[in-house]
Amino acid sequence: MDGAWSAAAVRRAEAQLMAQLPPGTLMQRAAAGLATECARLLRERSPGRRRRGVYGATVTVLAGPGDNGGDALFAAARLAKRGARVFAVPVMGERVHPVAAAALTRAGGRLVANPPRRCDLLLDGVLGIGGRPGLPGRAIDQLAAIDAGTVVAVDVPSGVDVDTGAVPASAVTADVTVAFGSYKPCHVLGRAALHTGRLVLVDIGLGPHLDPHPAVRVARDGDLAAWWHEPGPDDDKYTRGVVGVAAGSEQYPGAAVLATSGALAGPAGYVRYAGTAAEYVRRRHPEVVCTQEVKEAGRVQAWLAGPGFGTDEASLTELRHVLESPAPVVLDADALTLIGEYPSVLTQREAPVVLTPHDREYERLYGSAPAEDRGAAAAALAKRLNCTVLLKGHHTVVASSDGEVWANPTGRPQLATAGSGDVLAGFMASLLASGMSGTRAAVAAAYLHGRAGGIAATGHRTITATDVAKALPQAVGETLSATDTPGRRR
Numbered sequence: 001m002d003g004a005w006s007a008a009a010v011r012r013a014e015a016q017l018m019a020q021l022p023p024g025t026l027m028q029r030a031a032a033g034l035a036t037e038c039a040r041l042l043r044e045r046s047p048g049r050r051r052r053g054v055y056g057a058t059v060t061v062l063a064g065p066g067d068n069g070g071d072a073l074f075a076a077a078r079l080a081k082r083g084a085r086v087f088a089v090p091v092m093g094e095r096v097h098p099v100a101a102a103a104l105t106r107a108g109g110r111l112v113a114n115p116p117r118r119c120d121l122l123l124d125g126v127l128g129i130g131g132r133p134g135l136p137g138r139a140i141d142q143l144a145a146i147d148a149g150t151v152v153a154v155d156v157p158s159g160v161d162v163d164t165g166a167v168p169a170s171a172v173t174a175d176v177t178v179a180f181g182s183y184k185p186c187h188v189l190g191r192a193a194l195h196t197g198r199l200v201l202v203d204i205g206l207g208p209h210l211d212p213h214p215a216v217r218v219a220r221d222g223d224l225a226a227w228w229h230e231p232g233p234d235d236d237k238y239t240r241g242v243v244g245v246a247a248g249s250e251q252y253p254g255a256a257v258l259a260t261s262g263a264l265a266g267p268a269g270y271v272r273y274a275g276t277a278a279e280y281v282r283r284r285h286p287e288v289v290c291t292q293e294v295k296e297a298g299r300v301q302a303w304l305a306g307p308g309f310g311t312d313e314a315s316l317t318e319l320r321h322v323l324e325s326p327a328p329v330v331l332d333a334d335a336l337t338l339i340g341e342y343p344s345v346l347t348q349r350e351a352p353v354v355l356t357p358h359d360r361e362y363e364r365l366y367g368s369a370p371a372e373d374r375g376a377a378a379a380a381l382a383k384r385l386n387c388t389v390l391l392k393g394h395h396t397v398v399a400s401s402d403g404e405v406w407a408n409p410t411g412r413p414q415l416a417t418a419g420s421g422d423v424l425a426g427f428m429a430s431l432l433a434s435g436m437s438g439t440r441a442a443v444a445a446a447y448l449h450g451r452a453g454g455i456a457a458t459g460h461r462t463i464t465a466t467d468v469a470k471a472l473p474q475a476v477g478e479t480l481s482a483t484d485t486p487g488r489r490r
């Protein structure tokens with residue numbers, strides 16, 4: 001697992017570490033890592049650039065008044081020493097880090113008000129973790145005027161809200177962000193994650209001093225491998241978990257087909273379907289055992305209810321039957337609408353519930369649209385309803401009822417295609433049925449669904465929900481084998 005820490009948590013860790021080191025050491029570590037990454041980028045071939053390498057490259061620095069500007073100027077001084085033409089623009093009056101500015105001029109760089117219109121690399125050292133959202137006017141003007149081959153944000157893209165990932169005012173959009181010591185929530189959450197570009201972490205020795213509980217968690221392949229239930233020689237289809245799918249209707253049979261295709265791609269050993277689209281499911285998936293009603297379905301270890309299911313009296317009755325079962329439940333789509341109207345059906349439930357709203361469904365459940373702080377928005381709903389909440393979108397967020405927040409690092413906008421959420425929900429129910437906790441099942445499903453979207457989109461511009469379902473087994477295989485270790489039984 002990776003984590004992202006708030007500005008205050010980073011400052012606490014920094015204070016501990018700095019007490020053990022000579023003054024200026026951390027800034028030099030940061031600047032050295034930043035300069036190395038910039039030199040690597042300058043060596044790469046790029047369409048906007050005439051020459052390759054540091055020597056002779058044009059580098060422009062937008063320098064703010066604090067240590068973030070200091071990092072940028074020290075890194076630029078290192079590039080100037082290697083032959084780069086460096087122009088630094090103070091963007092907050094004349095306020096710049098004085099020692100770093102002197103180092104830059106000693107190395108041959110210049111402090112200017114009007115840099116060249118074109119540069120190979122633009123370093124955004126306007127604001128770091130001390131920044132409030134928004135940019136000073138001079139930075140906005142320079143960003144509009146300069147044609148940069150590559151934009152590198154120093155620590156964070158300036159202008160974003162570091163702790164929440166909100167972008168309420170103007171902010172830098174970077175190709176690469178070089179983060180120091182740890183990730184921050186803005187790198188992985190909300191609109192700010194879209195301003196971050198490719199993320200590079202420079203180790204400055206902060207790790208041992210960081211709080212063991214990050215503000216936001218980010219799953220990696222190894223987590224999925226550790227959580228996945230691999231069948232052993234003593235398993236049978238029942239012990240691997242039975243998943244029940246209550247989805248679809250005569251009007252929307254496709255939702256039943258797609259949700260069961262997601263469920264079949266998961267680790268459970270048996271998929272049961274209960275609903276009025278049974279005929280369609282049987283035709284597409286002979287592996288699925290079908291009944292017309294939830295009460296006839298027999299025992300399951302997890303249910304999915306909701307996609308294409310309707311919101312009438314009969315649907316409400318079926319939802320009640322699902323919620324009466326002692327098994328964990330995923331509620332999606334129409335089930336969320338019903339919960340919004342009849343919240344009491346959720347009370348007295350002890351087994352885990354995962355809700356998977358997109359923004360409009362969230363509004364139906366919470367009474368207002370999700371705040372720009374999507375981690376807090378998901379956590380507030382999770383706490384109110386005592387459920388796990390998976391809030392969909394780019395950088396999907398998962399929150400548990402006790403306030404744990406996860407940001408999903410996979411996925412792409414092509415996943416916004418009708419039925420893709422049905423596949424996700426079915427797959428998640430299978431993970432739950434295999435014994436994963438609600439929060440892990442939600443995190444793992446978002447991760448693998450996003451990865452499947454990437455596989456399905458390889459070589460294509462458009463994908464369908466069926467393509468995503470078909471790509472799920474490969475996504476699982478690639479993720480689990482990425483962390484294969486000798487001796488691990490598969």
Ligand SMILES: NC(=O)C1=CN([C@@H]2O[C@H](COP(=O)(O)OP(=O)(O)OC[C@H]3O[C@@H](n4cnc5c(N)ncnc54)[C@H](OP(=O)(O)O)[C@@H]3O)[C@@H](O)[C@H]2O)[C@@H](O)CC1
Pocket residue numbers: 010011014026027030064065066067068069071092126127128129130131132133134135136154155156180181204206
């Ligand atoms: N932590 C670590 O381990 C390490 C941290 N390091 C580096 O330090 C960086 C943090 O530096 P920092 O604390 O000096 O804050 P930073 O963001 O540069 O500037 C704050 C200044 O900007 C101003 N200001 C704020 N918002 C504004 C706005 N919207 N528009 C205009 N002005 C605004 C604000 O003004 P004030 O609030 O005083 O009015 C203040 O003067 C960090 O990101 C990393 O790069 C590394 O060197 C080594 C290890």
Ligand SMILES: Nc1ncnc2c1ncn2[C@@H]1O[C@H](COP(=O)(O)OP(=O)(O)O)[C@@H](O)[C@H]1O
Pocket residue numbers: 333358392393394395396411412413414415416417418419420421422423424449
């Ligand atoms: N802009 C986006 N970028 C990445 N993923 C997205 C984006 N918009 C939606 N998604 C993903 O696409 C899926 C859509 O789900 P949903 O809205 O429930 O679709 P449906 O109800 O048609 O099945 C979710 O997994 C969501 O996270």
Ligand SMILES: [K+]
Pocket residue numbers: 068124125126127128153154155156157158
């Ligand atoms: K910055």
